[in-house]
Amino acid sequence: MKEYHNLFSVFNGFMRIKTECRFCVIDKYNISKLTLKQIEYLKKFDEHEYVTISQLAEDLNLSKPSITEMVKKFIQLDCVKKEQCDHDARVYYLFLTEKGKGIARLEQIADEDFIRRVENCLSEEDISLLIELLSKVF
Amino acid sequence: MKEYHNLFSVFNGFMRIKTECRFCVIDKYNISKLTLKQIEYLKKFDEHEYVTISQLAEDLNLSKPSITEMVKKFIQLDCVKKEQCDHDARVYYLFLTEKGKGIARLEQIADEDFIRRVENCLSEEDISLLIELLSKVF
DNA sequence: GTTAGTTAGTTAGTTCTTACCTAACATTTT
């Protein structure tokens, strides 16, 4: 019982550091200025790199004007770029900028930073041990 | 380098299980039907148990009608109860229902479930070891 | 090589929802 509370509080501390790493990324890319919907869409975007407006509308189940609006905002925010197709001037390809990718991959980047920090605090031996312990949980 | 990737993927698996626990709680209390603001306010509520409308308005920096509206919705959702004061019939005390508390404490409950699950997968010895390892991270 | 029809994306204007607000009010207490 005491063990349980110990694990709980140590785990909380561990998670607090993970949250810190998350906030670093949020600050770096100014993510708090975006709405949740926008972040959600940037993540979807990241799975559909180099799509057209129409394709994206279909994939996200939104109307084309909605995509147009959304893309306009994202271009202003320097998250997305638009590039006209060579063989068909009606068509535009969309892709994420570095900033856009950073936002879309917030969790991965934060987790990587966090793991690096964990690694720096532990010896090789400790790390192997931690891997062993964590992989026992299912 | 290999160790790093190993730790990363094992950690991801670990976090996936944590997320599962979170979703269990979200499903249990139907939390996905609420807006983020509502969840935020339930959390604030949880820190101000047995306040009046006016006190809450002041604490949250909102107008009294906003609180009235919010409380009305929460009562419909069975998250909050209202009780008239005995000595002053103008005054109403507000408090969270069990459901309301469950939502306000989503993270704690999910973390507790998760830790319990971790505990079930590890021996006493493993747990002590894990506590030791996690507390080395700062 | 026009013409007719289609496709890609944009613009304009509308609707709905959330999350607030102020002003006016009824009830109760002091």
Add this chain to the structure above:
DNA sequence: AAAATGTTAGGTAAGAACTAACTAACTAAC
């Protein structure tokens, strides 16, 4: 009577969607 508590009515601003109507560009038929 004055002050306080909470409610009602009505309004605003922002976000996230929509439909309808448009231009520009392409394709195929004649």
